[in-house]
Amino acid sequence: MKYKFCPLCKSTLKHKKIDSHKRQVCLDCGFIYYQNPTPAVAVIIMIGGKLVMVKRKYEPFAGLWTLPAGFMEYGESAQECATREAKEETNLRIKTGDLVGVYNGLDDPRSHVILVVYQAQALSSNLLAGDDASQIELFSPRNLPRDIAFKAHRSAIRDFLARQR
Numbered sequence: 572m573k574y575k576f577c578p579l580c581k582s583t584l585k586h587k588k589i590d591s592h593k594r595q596v597c598l599d600c601g602f603i604y605y606q607n608p609t610p611a612v613a614v615i616i617m618i619g620g621k622l623v624m625v626k627r628k629y630e631p632f633a634g635l636w637t638l639p640a641g642f643m644e645y646g647e648s649a650q651e652c653a654t655r656e657a658k659e660e661t662n663l664r665i666k667t668g669d670l671v672g673v674y675n676g677l678d679d680p681r682s683h684v685i686l687v688v689y690q691a692q693a694l695s696s697n698l699l700a701g702d703d704a705s706q707i708e709l710f711s712p713r714n715l716p717r718d719i720a721f722k723a724h725r726s727a728i729r730d731f732l733a734r735q736r
């Protein structure tokens with residue numbers, strides 16, 4: 572992400588090397604834009620031995636399958652994000668369980684993503700695709716869709732299933 576103007580004083584931002592990173596800085600007021608990775612959370616929900624997956628409605632990777640997931644809101648915990656995203660995308664009420672892993676996501680054009688993945692238990696069963704999901708489906712681990720968006724999601728599913736055996 573590149574910005575043109577300082578968000579504090581509206582001067583044009585310049586590039587400068589600080590702490591061995593090239594950063595955007597404001598030479599007038601001293602503002603430094605520290606670009607950090609974006610935390611996101613995904614959940615692995617199994618119902619009757621099948622994995623809950625949603626089809627993406629929007630770009631990037633519209634039409635591809637993912638775990639229910641989304642970016643964390645400021646002030647939200649990872650578990651709260653997992654619960655909120657599951658509700659928004661699948662309509663399921665969930666209880667988060669063990670951490671599956673933390674994954675480095677470099678294939679999302681929007682940001683460098685740090686994906687936290689939890690196992691979760693469904694507390695309700697009325698699946699309904701919502702928010703940025705166009706479709707929702709249960710997949711047998713032996714018959715997962717080929718077109719799963721994001722390497723971090725594929726890795727988390729693989730790690731989770733490997734531990735089930």
Ligand SMILES: [Zn+2]
Binds near residue numbers: 578581599602
């Ligand atoms: Zn400034």
